[in-house]
Amino acid sequence: MGSSYVVIGDGIAGSSAAETLREQDPDADIRVLTDEGEPLYNRILIKEFAKGKLPEAPIAIHEEDWYEERDIELSLNTHVTAVDVEDRVVLTHEGEEIPYDDLLVATGGTPGQLPVENSDADGIYHFWTFQDARGIRQRAEQADTGVIIGAGLLGIDLAAICGAHEVSAHYLMRGECWWRYAMSPDGAEIIHNAMRELDVTPVFGCNTERFEVDDNGQVVATIDDEGNRYDSEFVGIAIGLNFNTEFLQKADIELDDGIVVDEYMRTSNPHVYAAGDITRFYDVLLGDYTQNGAWGSAKSQGQVAAENMAAAEPTTEFRWVTSYSITHFDFPFLSFGHPTEGDRYIERRYSDTEWRRIAIRDGRVVGGVLIGDLAPQNTLKRLIRQETIVDGHEEELLSESVHEESIAPAIEG
Ligand SMILES: Cc1cc2nc3c(=O)[nH]c(=O)nc-3n(C[C@H](O)[C@H](O)[C@H](O)COP(=O)(O)OP(=O)(O)OC[C@H]3O[C@@H](n4cnc5c(N)ncnc54)[C@H](O)[C@@H]3O)c2cc1C
Structure with a gap:
């Protein structure tokens, strides 16, 4: 049991962990560090904001007062650059050294970039933060044509955003159907038809080769590897996450496309726990290591990690059947x-x-x-x-x- 906890990340995993730590350990020092400029908000609702269906206010979950009331020190705009697990110190981009007894890493992922020409042009968006959603909404309100790349769960949100703003779009997929790892073409056809009703046309077997830009550096078209050209004043890319573990590269903590944790959310270092999207965790129900990318699972992992951090010995197992729903259709x-x-x-x-x-x-x-x-x-x-x-x-x-x-x-x- 530590009396000084540091939590890196104020997403749902980090924030629910901080809350649980305070409940379990009323006298502890708790510090939460996030590189975002705002405290916890509802990441799964930012698509509704981007669609123009919700204003900003209901997306926020915690104000800064929430942390003060619980005597949790929140540092916004604070990027962690390294962790020294020997001396138990976290280093920030401003050179601050923050000591801890026990550390929770809940840093999630960052959207992967498409490695093609002009992929950093204006009008091309990745979708993870509230800031991204603000930019996407503004652009989609103005655009007439769009392209979506990435045939997974987040790509559907981008398709729905195009539909909501009457952006006539093409949805470019490498395989023969949407979310081909979990769906068959027969089931995916239901989703394809729903996209078409939004004026989003699925295109299969399609690899993006480059983007065309105008003299102002704004994207105007997407070109595939067969030379087909799709007008696109708006481009949304959702091709998966890169897990935020760079600051652990020199720490002796087992990584495997994420942070490896056991069923108690404990890493290979007994004073470092991890929770949320970032984990490759031992799933007791599956009998194997796996990953979840879902809100409910991240929240529960944060709570489980915190309970174990505050206990003399970890005893609370993460036992969870995750779910992820889509409500656009x-x-x-x-x-x-x-x-x-x-x-x-x-x-x-x-x-x-x-x-x-x-x-x-x-x-x-x-x-x-x-x-x-x-x-x-x-x-x-x-x-x-x-x-x-x-x-x-x-x-x-x-x-x-x-x-x-x-x-x-x-x-x-
Ligand atoms: C558009 C969108 C729609 C979604 N829809 C659904 C849905 O319908 N249902 C569902 O279950 N899930 C959905 N998800 C997924 C869900 O939001 C995530 O699984 C969940 O938010 C993960 O929480 P987390 O706390 O693990 O990570 P995150 O929410 O990613 O939080 C990690 C935090 O750590 C910060 N951070 C990273 N590195 C550092 C660093 N070095 N220093 C300081 N801070 C750092 C990040 O900036 C971020 O604030 C959606 C996600 C998105 C983006």
Whole structure:
């Protein structure tokens, strides 16, 4: 148990950890460092702001008073450049040295850049911060044409933003369908049709080669590797995250495309914990190391890390089935658990807007995607949590209403 805690990152993981640390350890010194210029805000709502559907105010979660009331010292615009894990000191860009007994790293990721000509032109946006959302909204309000690159969950937000601002857009995807790692073309077709209704045209098998700019350095078009030209006064790129671990390069902490932690959120150094998107964590339900990129999971990891940091010995396990929903269309969409971690997949389409895919690994459900009808989600998540063997029950898993008694009579609600 430490009496002096430093938390790097004031996203949902870092902020929920600081709150839990204060609850668990009323007398401790707690300091939160963030390189953003504003305290915690709702990152999953910034898309609604960018669409023009929400004003700024409801996006904020904490004002600076929130930290003062809890005697938590918050430092905004403070970039951490290094951690000395031997002497237990954090170094900031201004040369400040901040000692700690226990450290939490909750620094998330930064959007990857497309390594092509003119990718830094004006009018080309990546989407992670509230500041990004402000720029995207302003640009999309003015643009008539757009291009979206990156066929994952964040790309859909960019498509919806184009739709909301009546930007006629092309959505360029390298594969044969949207989110090809978790979807089949049959299920993805539902999403493609919904995009078309927003005047966002999916283009498959397409690699971006360069951007054309005008004399003012503004993007005007996107060119693919077959020479096709797409007018684009607005370009949104969402091709994945680079995890923010540069400041740990000299620290003796195990990294593997993120920070490796056990089920207690503890890194390879006993005085350093990590939480949120940045972690490659041991998932006790999956029986393997994996990553989550979702708000609820990051919040829970922050709380679990903090409980363990404040305890004499870590005992609280992270046991969580994550979910991520998309609400831009007339039908609901939910990804749950680890939809890409199966050793086999079963799926069925029920109508033009209803589809289900379930990932199974070692005979157990580990995740899936539901479109249209989300009613089976509670049962499917319970099957994951209970680690139920479902071999031989594929038909029940795909039946319109999933009755868990027929799969696992012994499961208790
Ligand atoms: C547009 C958008 C839409 C999303 N929609 C959903 C959704 O619908 N559902 C869902 O579940 N999830 C969604 N997500 C993902 C979700 O927001 C993230 O999983 C979650 O916010 C991760 O929280 P975190 O605290 O781990 O990291 P972050 O929120 O990324 O916070 C990390 C913080 O650390 C700071 N930092 C990084 N490096 C340093 C450093 N060296 N020094 C100081 N500070 C540093 C960063 O600036 C940042 O403020 C969305 C994300 C985005 C961007």
